[in-house]
Amino acid sequence: MSKQQPTQFINPETPGYVGFANLPNQVHRKSVKKGFEFTLMVVGESGLAKSTFINSLFLTDLYPERIIPGAAEKIERTVQIEASTVEIEERGVKLRLTVVDTPGYGDAINCRDCFKTIISYIDEQFERYLHDESGLNRRHIIDNRVHCCFYFISPFGHGLKPLDVAFMKAIHNKVNIVPVIAKADTLTLKERERLKRILDEIEEHNIKIYHLPDAESDEDEDFKEQTRLLKASIPFSVVGSNQLIEAKGKKVRGRLYPWGVVEGENPEHNDFLKLRTMLITHMQDLQEVTQDLHYENFRSERLKRGGRKVENEDMNKDQILLEKEAEKTLPDTKNTTFRMKNTFRMNSENYLFSTKLGNNV
Amino acid sequence: MSKGLPETRTDTAMSELVPEPRPKPAVPMKPVSINSNLLGYIGIDTIIEQMRKKTMKTGFDFNIMVVGQSGLGKSTLVNTLFKSQVSRKASSWNREEKIPKTVEIKAIGHVIEEGGVKMKLTVIDTPGFGDQINNENCWEPIEKYINEQYEKFLKEEVNIARKKRIPDTRVHCCLYFISPTGHSLRPLDLEFMKHLSKVVNIIPVIAKADTMTLEEKSEFKQRVRKELEVNGIEFYPQKEFDEDLEDKTENDKIRQESMPFAVVGSDKEYQVNGKRVLGRKTPWGIIEVENLNHCEFALLRDFVIRTHLQDLKEVTHNIHYETYRAKRLNDNGGLPPGEGLLGTVLPPVPATPCPTAE
Numbered sequence: 001m002s003k004q005q006p007t008q009f010i011n012p013e014t015p016g017y018v019g020f021a022n023l024p025n026q027v028h029r030k031s032v033k034k035g036f037e038f039t040l041m042v043v044g045e046s047g048l049a050k051s052t053f054i055n056s057l058f059l060t061d062l063y064p065e066r067i068i069p070g071a072a073e074k075i076e077r078t079v080q081i082e083a084s085t086v087e088i089e090e091r092g093v094k095l096r097l098t099v100v101d102t103p104g105y106g107d108a109i110n111c112r113d114c115f116k117t118i119i120s121y122i123d124e125q126f127e128r129y130l131h132d133e134s135g136l137n138r139r140h141i142i143d144n145r146v147h148c149c150f151y152f153i154s155p156f157g158h159g160l161k162p163l164d165v166a167f168m169k170a171i172h173n174k175v176n177i178v179p180v181i182a183k184a185d186t187l188t189l190k191e192r193e194r195l196k197r198i199l200d201e202i203e204e205h206n207i208k209i210y211h212l213p214d215a216e217s218d219e220d221e222d223f224k225e226q227t228r229l230l231k232a233s234i235p236f237s238v239v240g241s242n243q244l245i246e247a248k249g250k251k252v253r254g255r256l257y258p259w260g261v262v263e264g265e266n267p268e269h270n271d272f273l274k275l276r277t278m279l280i281t282h283m284q285d286l287q288e289v290t291q292d293l294h295y296e297n298f299r300s301e302r303l304k305r306g307g308r309k310v311e312n313e314d315m316n317k318d319q320i321l322l323e324k325e326a327e328k329t330l331p332d333t334k335n336t337t338f339r340m341k342n343t344f345r346m347n348s349e350n351y352l353f354s355t356k357l358g359n360n361v
Numbered sequence: 362m363s364k365g366l367p368e369t370r371t372d373t374a375m376s377e378l379v380p381e382p383r384p385k386p387a388v389p390m391k392p393v394s395i396n397s398n399l400l401g402y403i404g405i406d407t408i409i410e411q412m413r414k415k416t417m418k419t420g421f422d423f424n425i426m427v428v429g430q431s432g433l434g435k436s437t438l439v440n441t442l443f444k445s446q447v448s449r450k451a452s453s454w455n456r457e458e459k460i461p462k463t464v465e466i467k468a469i470g471h472v473i474e475e476g477g478v479k480m481k482l483t484v485i486d487t488p489g490f491g492d493q494i495n496n497e498n499c500w501e502p503i504e505k506y507i508n509e510q511y512e513k514f515l516k517e518e519v520n521i522a523r524k525k526r527i528p529d530t531r532v533h534c535c536l537y538f539i540s541p542t543g544h545s546l547r548p549l550d551l552e553f554m555k556h557l558s559k560v561v562n563i564i565p566v567i568a569k570a571d572t573m574t575l576e577e578k579s580e581f582k583q584r585v586r587k588e589l590e591v592n593g594i595e596f597y598p599q600k601e602f603d604e605d606l607e608d609k610t611e612n613d614k615i616r617q618e619s620m621p622f623a624v625v626g627s628d629k630e631y632q633v634n635g636k637r638v639l640g641r642k643t644p645w646g647i648i649e650v651e652n653l654n655h656c657e658f659a660l661l662r663d664f665v666i667r668t669h670l671q672d673l674k675e676v677t678h679n680i681h682y683e684t685y686r687a688k689r690l691n692d693n694g695g696l697p698p699g700e701g702l703l704g705t706v707l708p709p710v711p712a713t714p715c716p717t718a719e
Contacts, residue, residue: 047542110495157432186572260646
């Protein structure tokens, strides 16, 4: 395995050089070959431009043949779960992305049962993974667990609606929540600033959203600055746009209005780029948190339960949180997607995507 | 000869009106008209001027209700419509101003004056509508309020000693705010309009229309119109109440092309091309509220205030109120509720004294 780089072993300058510092490169190559899996769930009321956003996020068309039902049909419908998978490749790195859509959420007059379907889907994925992990043949475990949930908040309200609060409270211990303010082109700058106070509301209700990890001290300044900027922009207010519009002599992705053009990828117009950067550079961290925190949570509860309910969930979570904190100080050796962070970071500036569409998993 | 006259006290005339959901009110027979050529100028047309003077002196009432989820810009729109701060906005981020648990009805009255004409405007707000997790029957408090106003008016009307001018608190117009999802109506919108289009004039309005591009807007409007039609929702101006051909063609045009109006509201002014205009300032341009290329606010304003204001009041009085009244009187077996009974014998009006005293 290490035959390919004989030169790196014999380094005349450092006599005590063994060469295991090479390990990350090997891991890197292996993981690149294996490819990555990521599952993203989008939740929000209809008409918040979720599908447009997803399409523009990954520069694909995930929903080519979409039929939007009328209001009378919506009365009868319950929340559905639709998963579509896309394989994206960039510079040799393969990403198998699954987007889980939840049409019907928030449509009904009585939304009490809205989130039951979604929660059972998340639990099902955890269950399946647990089952595979405990099985005899563990070579090809497919990870369909939901790594991240984009929760779309309507820009039309004055903040969080009761449904938003109830839903987030129900899933914040199962999945990483990233709150996103949809259709941000409705908002003037002042209104956008005001909506950032959603963070206060989230804190008030003790909802745990995904927190970006602070940049480590050995990272370069740019990265630290970027992380700081990203942290300050939560919740991200986005505009999804898939149409190419001619503006100021060049073609941009945007929305054309009689009073101007909203550019999807202009950081002054909205936080789309920031959200995309965050997602890409922290993909690995999101997976890690899902594995270490949410999945472990589920697992311990499940194994303990085996039939009866567990009362002191909270104690478990606190314990796990403490353990995770302790682990952070040690180098992360057990995770195979180590250092992929760097590759993704380098790629975040210019995107070349070539995609192959695959259908429902 | 006395057939059809309103003073007839036979119960049968009243009960015949009931069975259909919308009974036509009893109208007196049209007098036979003889066209006679005037031989000179009499001055009959001055009645219009007399009416105008009277209206200016007495002023008039107008009650407008706004219904829609919180944050759709209802208060801002009403302020923009009447160019004054008639509605207190809930956009101030007070901790105490949480979303109410049930639908509340808040009526705020103002007197505004323009060109010597006084209008007593009442804006009825409905905070809490559609904001809960469970919104079943959230239109009931609204329906109840509307019927209560009809009841109040009815009570005044059947009083023996009536006031010269009965205060009119009936809801003349209900602006229903549709959320600009771009897809279709929401189930709640349909349910609300189905229930309330029979008791009040509903004008559907697409809120915050600056979310949509021009194509999205026209597609959405078409879809909404079709959905309303398919579900049999009669919004104002209702087809069945068009009085003559002129009205019909005008209203048809509005119904089929302009409605529902896609509006943007704002109470802030900005400088555009040297003029001060009401608008919204965004990093990519200024959205002018009164510019027809940007949104249809001007159309809504003209429709509600400049052309159809009186008609809104008339339809409320002649159709919706009469429906309520007929139902109410019929429920009571022809007798109205409370004091002031129509069924009793009126005391004889003292006759003018004859020359020969009796």
